[in-house]
Amino acid sequence: MPTLIVLALLALAAVAYGLWKLAKRRARSALLASPLTEAQREVIAAKVPITRRLPEPLARALEGRINLFLDQVEFIGRGGLEVTEEMRLSIAAQACLLVVNTDTWFINLRTVLIYPGAFKSRRQSHNGFVVTEHETVRTGESWARGPVILSWAHSDAGAADDADGQNVVIHEFAHQIDDLSGRADGAPILGRDQSFAEWARVFTSAYERLCTRTERGERGVIDPYGCEGHEEFFAVAVEVFFEQPRALMAEEPEVYAQLSTLFELDPVEWR
Numbered sequence: 360m361p362t363l364i365v366l367a368l369l370a371l372a373a374v375a376y377g378l379w380k381l382a383k384r385r386a387r388s389a390l391l392a393s394p395l396t397e398a399q400r401e402v403i404a405a406k407v408p409i410t411r412r413l414p415e416p417l418a419r420a421l422e423g424r425i426n427l428f429l430d431q432v433e434f435i436g437r438g439g440l441e442v443t444e445e446m447r448l449s450i451a452a453q454a455c456l457l458v459v460n461t462d463t464w465f466i467n468l469r470t471v472l473i474y475p476g477a478f479k480s481r482r483q484s485h486n487g488f489v490v491t492e493h494e495t496v497r498t499g500e501s502w503a504r505g506p507v508i509l510s511w512a513h514s515d516a517g518a519a520d521d522a523d524g525q526n527v528v529i530h531e532f533a534h535q536i537d538d539l540s541g542r543a544d545g546a547p548i549l550g551r552d553q554s555f556a557e558w559a560r561v562f563t564s565a566y567e568r569l570c571t572r573t574e575r576g577e578r579g580v581i582d583p584y585g586c587e588g589h590e591e592f593f594a595v596a597v598e599v600f601f602e603q604p605r606a607l608m609a610e611e612p613e614v615y616a617q618l619s620t621l622f623e624l625d626p627v628e629w630r
Contacts, residue, residue, distance in 0.1 A: 406518055406519070450514060470506035479495070499528070596611075
């Protein structure tokens with residue numbers, strides 16, 4: 360009898376788990392199919408002008424992803440900041456641009472921390488057995504499995520100017536995309552039609568060109584901060600891909616092509 364009871368309980372647990380998973384899938388599908396309110400659309404159009412460029416099918420898809428993002432992620436103000444609906448919508452809209460046309464999702468993210476402005480961060484560096492802690496001032500950070508930490512002043516300004524190639528929200532969420540492969544190293548999970556060998560060739564060559572130009576004091580479309588490492592090169596390239604796509608295509612056409620395939624987007628064609 361005890362064995363039969365245990366088996367029955369296991370069967371009930373399996374059924375309950377299956378129903379729970381089904382309910383989650385249905386809730387997710389409902390959120391992705393839900394439009395924003397007219398008031399929410401007006402906020403996003405005003406605060407994130409890049410969204411006004413999107414073709415209609417992408418604009419509709421973005422709304423569903425924003426709803427899913429807002430349902431999943433908790434926004435917490437730090438440094439005395441009171442988080443507003445305007446802040447939540449602005450950050451969600453910018454982040455969801457990266458996943459608007461693919462099945463990629465920020466599966467590890469549950470929290471976004473927002474400071475009023477730049478914030479202090481402590482980082483460790485390792486040299487053999489010696490560990491050194493450094494305090495730096497930052498405008499954004501992305502941690503493996505979350506959270507994302509943002510300066511609202513810089514997030515707001517980055518969204519407002521959608522053609523300067525600098526956007527801290529896109530930058531930090533590019534790190535989240537990168538980290539889905541297991542670590543943020545400039546090699547995200549690629550699309551079905553992409554080759555890792557080709558990705559590595561294109562991005563390594565472009566990274567080396569950027570570092571050579573930077574050493575000479577020259578400036579191109581990709582920010583010199585990309586020389587900090589391959590993961591930073593990927594993040595700043597993604598910023599430019601969305602905000603200065605024509606300039607990126609002209610200067611680094613292979614980088615543009617790889618990112619276009621990765622995100623299944625072609626911002627050069629947006630109005």
